[in-house]
Amino acid sequence: MKRGLYSVLFAAVVVLVGFGIYAWHPSIAPITPPAKDKFSSDMIAKGKVLAAAGYCSTCHTAPGGKPFAGNYEMHSGFGTIYSSNITPDPTTGIGNWSEEAFSRAMRTGVSRDGSHLLPAFPYEHFNKMTDDDIQAIYAYIMSSVEPVKQAKKENGIPFPLNIRFLQAGWKLLFADTSDFKPNPQKSEQWNRGAYLAEGIAHCGACHTPRNILGGEKRDEMYSGAAIDGWIAPSLTTSSTSPLKWRKQDFFEYLSTGNSIFHGSAGGPMAPVVHDGLAALSKDDIQAIATYFADQAGNVNDDPAQSPALKKAVAAQKLPDLRIHEGARLYAASCQSCHYSKEKLVKGRPLLALGSAVHLDKPTNLINVILDGFRADQGIKGVVMPGFRDALSDEDITALAAYLRQAAGEQPWPNLEKHVGEIRRQPRFEH
Ligand code: HEC
Ligand code: HEC
Ligand code: HEC
Incomplete structure (x- = not known):
């Protein structure tokens, strides 16, 4: 009995020590920021393109803040997360990070000081990049991003999830740390x-x-x-x-x-x-x-000939407006822009075709009705006004139910409750 207990304890200690060894990463020594002319202009140009394609500045710039200086607020199911300052400032940014420290962070989500980073930073994906591509991003940030002194805000993640060491457990269970492997069967x-x-x-x-x-x-x-x-x-x-x-x-x-x-x-x-x-x-x-x-299955059918398209065009025919509140609101607020004849017109989306009315949840449709489309979203130049202040929850419910039905789908359950919830949810800056 005692022996059994000891062997269980022994096994537990072995697992803990093993986890400790797995989870522990050394701090990588700080360096003096590299001279700008250390990097070739080709490499910097390539890094600039990749940094854009990885939306580094979308996540690392707070609304109205300095580019790459961090503190963009993200909401996860586990609490609020703030992005880090990744400008080359040596004290609050990554100015004193060696290329090795940067590459380790991009591949394994470990900061220069050895602490584990949260997967809100998509290192699992960045890990699929080649060494050359990661180096190019480093070259771009170190040489071309303006250093900004700004400390990272503390994440609002409750104990014990905020213990960074435990992130190693998450990585062990879920992180895909494999390299990108080309598929020889494909082009x-x-x-x-x-x-x-x-x-x-x-x-x-x-x-x-x-x-x-x-x-x-x-x-x-x-x-x-x-x-x-x-x-x-x-x-x-x-x-x-x-x-x-x-x-x-x-x-x-x-x-x-x-x-x-x-x-x-x-x-x-x-x-x-x-x-x-x-x-x-x-x-x-x-x-x-x-x-x-x-x-998506390599489809080649001509959509212009599709019965689904004819159905979507036909869905614009309005029912009796005196009795149908949703159709009346659509005719008054939406139809002037959302109307297409047989031939579709870019800039006048045919609502019955869009995923917003066909998804299992009304979330995207309600978001668009509340906040519209700004000029820098969607197609360049065209805008859609937001109806947050013009339409009540009841109005939006009637309108969304009508658009859903006109598109030939079953009603969304608890629609009005969703409208209220989505109206009140924190608005994210995109
Ligand atoms: C989806 C949002 C998101 C994107 C996109 C993103 N990051 Fe981050 N990044 C974060 C968050 C959040 C953190 C901080 C995580 C934490 O607190 O553990 C972070 C942390 C980092 C860190 C660690 C900094 C430190 O001091 O420990 C580096 C380096 C970094 N990001 C570089 C990049 C680069 C380069 C790109 C673009 C290729 C990028 N990130 C794109 C969200 C993002
Ligand atoms: C930051 C989160 C995010 C990332 C990263 C992202 N998407 Fe999306 N994507 C969305 C959301 C949200 C929508 C719905 C937008 C809407 O309906 O207006 C969407 C819509 C789409 C759609 C339209 C689908 C439909 O049926 O309406 C396509 C296609 C798409 N994304 C492709 C991509 C591709 C390809 C990438 C990578 C290059 C990508 N997305 C990266 C969040 C993302
Ligand atoms: C002033 C013109 C205008 C009005 C009025 C308008 N929209 Fe739009 N709407 C647009 C444009 C333009 C887009 C595409 C935006 C872009 O691509 O930049 C759009 C996009 C949308 C989308 C996204 C389409 C998709 O599936 O991706 C939905 C949903 C939508 N509108 C619903 C509505 C509803 C519902 C109303 C009425 C309450 C309405 N719109 C009123 C111009 C308008």
Whole structure:
């Protein structure tokens, strides 16, 4: 009996020591900031493109704050997280980080001092990049980003989840630390797209569902997930869009912020397109489109001939406005912009085609009605006003229920409750 107890205790000690060894990382010695001319201009230029494609500044710049200086606020199920200052300031930023320290952080989510970083920083994806690409980002930040003195705010994550050491346990369980492996069965273009999407552009960080501890469910890659008060729709064959996404639709959407047969990139997807992918070459966007066309089943049908398109155009025919409150609100507030004849017009999205009315949850539709589309979101130049102050929860419920029904879908349950919740949720700066 006693012997049994001892061996259990012994095993527990071995596991703890083993975990300690696994979790512990040394601090990497600070350096004096490298001279700017240490890096070639080609490398800096490449790093600038990659930093854009990785949305470093979207997450590392607070609204109205200095670029890359951190303290952008993120809300996770576990509490508030603030991004770090990654300007080359030696005291509050990463100015005294060696290339080795930077690369370790990008690959394993360990800070220069050896402490573990939270997966809100998508190191799991950045780890898929080549050494050259990571070095290029380092060269760009160290040589071209303005140093800013600004301390990182304390994350608002409660004890014991705030113990950084325990993050090692999370990594052990959930982090995908494997390198990017090209798929020899696929074309070079597909592999380039996969490299960009899985690595620097980390599409899966938003579009892949997570388990309750926040780990990406890799067997459901890109099948859609909730993020920052929005839904990032499925990009696979499980997409609920009435018209299937083809390669050219992905290309159009990812390069302009809108696909005529689908809709516009709003909320968290807007900076992905306009601050991120916009920096990439057309060839790289084509590569990403090739990769996602494959995820979506490589469809080639002509959408213009699709019965789903005819149905969506027909859905614009209004019922008796005297009795249908939702249709009346649509005719008064939306129809002037959202109306297309047989031939679709860019800048006048046909609502019955967009994912907003076809997703299992009304979240995106309600967000768009409340806050509209700014000029820097969606298609360049066109805007949609927000109706937050013009329409009540009751109005939005009637309108959303009408649009859902007109698009041929079953009613959303508890719609009015969702409208109230989404109206009150913290508004994220995108
Ligand atoms: C989705 C948001 C997000 C994106 C995109 C992002 N980061 Fe971060 N990053 C964070 C957060 C949040 C932290 C702090 C995590 C913590 O407190 O543990 C962080 C921390 C870091 C750190 C560690 C700093 C330190 O002092 O420990 C580095 C380095 C870093 N990011 C570099 C980058 C680079 C380079 C890019 C672009 C290629 C990038 N990040 C993109 C959210 C992001
Ligand atoms: C920061 C989170 C985030 C990242 C990163 C992200 N997306 Fe999205 N994506 C979203 C959200 C949210 C939407 C819904 C936007 C809307 O409906 O206005 C969306 C919408 C889309 C859509 C339209 C889907 C539909 O059926 O309407 C496509 C296509 C898409 N994303 C592709 C990508 C690709 C490719 C990448 C990587 C290059 C990517 N996304 C990265 C959050 C993200
Ligand atoms: C002044 C013109 C205008 C009005 C009025 C307007 N919209 Fe829009 N709406 C737009 C434009 C333009 C876009 C595309 C934005 C972009 O791509 O920049 C859009 C986008 C949308 C989208 C996103 C489409 C998608 O699936 O991606 C939805 C949903 C939407 N509008 C719903 C509505 C509703 C509901 C109303 C009425 C309450 C309304 N809009 C009123 C111009 C308008």
